[in-house]
Amino acid sequence: MHVIEVVTLLEEVYIAQLEPMLAHMWRALNTWSTLFRTDVALLVVGAAVPDFSKFIMLVLGYMFAGIQLVGFFGIFKEKPALFKKYVLLNSIVLCVGLSAAAAFIGISAARHDVAVDACESSFFSSGNQSTTAQEDTEGQQICNIFTWVVLGIMGALWVVLFIVQVSDLRHSLSSPPD
Numbered sequence: 001m002h003v004i005e006v007v008t009l010l011e012e013v014y015i016a017q018l019e020p021m022l023a024h025m026w027r028a029l030n031t032w033s034t035l036f037r038t039d040v041a042l043l044v045v046g047a048a049v050p051d052f053s054k055f056i057m058l059v060l061g062y063m064f065a066g067i068q069l070v071g072f073f074g075i076f077k078e079k080p081a082l083f084k085k086y087v088l089l090n091s092i093v094l095c096v097g098l099s100a101a102a103a104f105i106g107i108s109a110a111r112h113d114v115a116v117d118a119c120e121s122s123f124f125s126s127g128n129q130s131t132t133a134q135e136d137t138e139g140q141q142i143c144n145i146f147t148w149v150v151l152g153i154m155g156a157l158w159v160v161l162f163i164v165q166v167s168d169l170r171h172s173l174s175s176p177p178d
Contacts, residue, residue: 047104047115047150048107048111048112048114049104049107050107053100053104053107057097057100057101060093060096060097060100061097063093064090064093064094064097067089067090067093068090070085070086070089071083071086071087071090087169091169094169098158098161098162101158102158105155105158109151112147112148112151115143116140116143116144116147119143119146120140123139124139124142124143
């Protein structure tokens with residue numbers, strides 16, 4: 001093989017390794033910034049969290065995305081010590097993020113009545129005040145069920161993410177890079 005062929009082969013190997021990592025980092029950054037924009041977070045009817053909660057999650061998301069760069073360079077430069085720092089930092093931010101998410105789900109469950117009232121005012125209030133008592137009761141029942149379903153989905157998603165992240169963390173700790 002000629003030197004040019006070896007260099008080309010090495011470039012292809014590095015590109016093949018870098019491309020999935022960069023795509024994953026871009027998706028993570030794009031997902032976090034989209035999910036926690038102010039106007040998007042207001043669409044979750046079952047959530048009754050303080051206004052500052054979305055900014056806490058946004059900051060944690062950007063911290064998480066920044067830490068991915070540490071892991072990227074730890075693998076790219078083949079430095080096990082840097083990768084160990086990445087695993088530690090990633091674990092800390094992940095625990096903080098999951099704890100904050102669990103706290104916000106708990107707050108939403110505790111403030112269920114506020115979420116039901118917000119749902120009713122958003123979806124069941126009409127311009128005229130000539131609604132019957134039966135319509136008010138039906139709206140309250142639908143919003144009550146809907147908010148509990150949304151809280152259940154949030155809790156189930158939290159459990160799934162917790163299980164996946166813990167198993168991924170266990171895998172990262174059990175098989176450090178060579």
